[in-house]
Amino acid sequence: xxxxxxxxxxxxxxxxxxxxxxxxxxxxxxxxxxxxxxxxxxxxxxxxxxxxxxxxxxxxxxxxxxxxxxxxxxxxxxxxxxxxxxxxxxxxxxxxxxxxxxxxxxxxxxxxxxxxxxxxxxxxxxxxxxxxxxxxxxxxxxxxxxxxxxxxxxxxxxxxxxxxxxxxxxxxxxxxxxxxxxxxxxxxxxxxxxxxxxxxxxxxxxxxxxxxxxxxxxxxxxxxxxxxxxxxxxxxxxxxxxxxxxxxxxxxxxxxxxxxxxxxxxxxxxxxxxxxxxxxxxxxxxxxxxxxxxxxxxxxxxxxxxxxxxxxxxxxxxxxxxxxxxxxxxxxxxxxxxxxxxxxxxxxxxxxxxxxxxxxxxxxxxxxxxxxxxxxxxxxxxxxxxxxxxxxxxxxxxxxxxxxxxxxxx
Numbered sequence: 054x055x056x057x058x059x060x061x062x063x064x065x066x067x068x069x070x071x072x073x074x075x076x077x078x079x080x081x082x083x084x085x086x087x088x089x090x091x092x093x094x095x096x097x098x099x100x101x102x103x104x105x106x107x108x109x110x111x112x113x114x115x116x117x118x119x120x121x122x123x124x125x126x127x128x129x130x131x132x133x134x135x136x137x138x139x140x141x142x143x144x145x146x147x148x149x150x151x152x153x154x155x156x157x158x159x160x161x162x163x164x165x166x167x168x169x170x171x172x173x174x175x176x177x178x179x180x181x182x183x184x185x186x187x188x189x190x191x192x193x194x195x196x197x198x199x200x201x202x203x204x205x206x207x208x209x210x211x212x213x214x215x216x217x218x219x220x221x222x223x224x225x226x227x228x229x230x231x232x233x234x235x236x237x238x239x240x241x242x243x244x245x246x247x248x249x250x251x252x253x254x255x256x257x258x259x260x261x262x263x264x265x266x267x268x269x270x271x272x273x274x275x276x277x278x279x280x281x282x283x284x285x286x287x288x289x290x291x292x293x294x295x296x297x298x299x300x301x302x303x304x305x306x307x308x309x310x311x312x313x314x315x316x317x318x319x320x321x322x323x324x325x326x327x328x329x330x331x332x333x334x335x336x337x338x339x340x341x342x343x344x345x346x347x348x349x350x351x352x353x354x355x356x357x358x359x360x361x362x363x364x365x366x367x368x369x370x371x372x373x374x375x376x377x378x379x380x381x382x383x384x385x386x387x388x389x390x391x392x393x394x395x396x397x398x399x400x401x402x403x404x405x406x407x408x409x410x411x412x413x414x415x416x417x418x419x420x421x422x423x424x425x426x427x428x429x430x431x432x433x434x435x436x437x438x439x440x441x442x443x444x445x446x447x448x449x450x451x452x453x454x455x456x457x458x459x460x461x462x463x
Contacts, residue, residue: 087275088272088274090189091463093269094185094189094269094462096270097191097270098184098185098188099270100268100269101184101188103184104184104185104188110177111177111178114170114173114176114177118170118171118174120170121166121169121170124157124158124163125155125156126158126162128155129153129155130154131151131152132150132151132152132323134149136148146328147326147328148327149326150325152322152340153321154320154321155320155321156316156317157318158317161312162309162312164312168308169306171305172298172304172305172306175298176299176301176302179291179294179295179297180295182294183292183294183295186292192269193454193456194450194453195261196274197450198261199258199265200273200277200446200449201443202257202261203261204442204446205443208438209247212431212435213244216243219428220237223236223240224240232424236424239424261273278449279448279452280449280452283456283461290460292374292377293374293378295374296373296374300364300370302367303364303367307360316346318343318344318346319344321340321344322339323340324339381457388454389451389455392444392450392451395444395447396444396447399444400441402437402440406430407434407437407438410427410431410433413427413430414430
């Protein structure tokens with residue numbers, strides 16, 4: 054009989070590496086099929102109303118920029134006038150005039166309007182980058198929130214599995230007369246409580262996954278890996294650049310309001326044809342007209358005051374953005390340090406409690422410890438293992454928060 058077992062064992066040993074490589078390949082394929090963080094952020098950007106609005110504003114600013122290159126301050130006006138004495142003296146007098154007029158910018162006005170249009174385009178571009186970073190922050194937070202909920206569900210299910218095994222073992226010992234029926238009822242109570250916790254964990258996990266799909270349009274990765282850290286890189290001040298672009302546009306608006314105290318002057322060109330009588334020859338002439346509106350500083354003060362108010366608000370926002378960026382970076386680095394330390398402590402505590410539960414289990418099966426003590430040890434060990442999983446999630450969240458504070462886009 055031993056002679057026939059040896060080839061079977063050798064065949065099994067030969068198959069094991071192939072099975073292991075197949076499992077690794079399957080897991081690698083599954084990991085490759087999961088969307089990357091960049092793909093998740095792209096999906097969230099496409100579904101974001103703010104991003105769509107900013108894209109529309111970019112088209113508007115580019116159209117305003119093209120319009121600012123024109124010297125015309127408004128649409129040209131085509132005029133046609135005709136005068137006759139047919140209804141009065143009837144001497145054959147006729148007069149016809151064709152004119153074209155248009156408001157035009159003065160050189161300083163045209164330059165300031167072009168600068169305002171350029172600043173407006175720069176502001177929208179900077180705010181598009183900031184909006185993408187803010188959306189990336191939302192995706193990062195919800196991604197790790199979903200991962201944390203999934204880990205809680207997995208740990209609750211694992212805890213339920215252990216309690217069910219323990220309850221089945223207790224039931225067998227009660228049937229054999231080794232334990233009292235009260236022990237079986239206590240074990241069954243713990244199983245029912247664990248099932249309730251599993252149901253609640255599934256509901257929280259489903260809620261986070263639904264919110265993640267609503268945000269990105271994609272399913273959350275099953276096991277997201279912590280982002281690579283680029284802490285040694287120079288922080289990208291995306292929000293500060295957006296606030297600075299807003300301030301520059303406000304300054305350009307102040308300059309444009311100061312350069313335009315009133316309406317733009319109007320230039321008109323006309324061609325006139327007239328005849329004094331029925332036998333007189335036609336006289337033709339060309340006319341040129343220039344109309345300059347007279348406006349004082351009082352009429353332009355509301356526009357200048359509004360532009361100055363925007364400038365003051367933009368300057369305050371820029372200062373606030375700089376302070377908040379520095380504080381966020383400091384807090385993210387401290388959060389990462391504390392998350393790593395807490396993970397080390399949680400792993401040591403979980404290892405100690407796992408060994409404690411193992412020893413209590415041995416003593417319980419030997420009849421030296423009671424069921425209540427074993428159940429308490431299981432509960433404490435379960436809490437320690439949950440803490441380890443949550444701290445691993447916290448480390449991943451800390452990586453994402455630090456990259457977010459550094460302005461790193463996926």
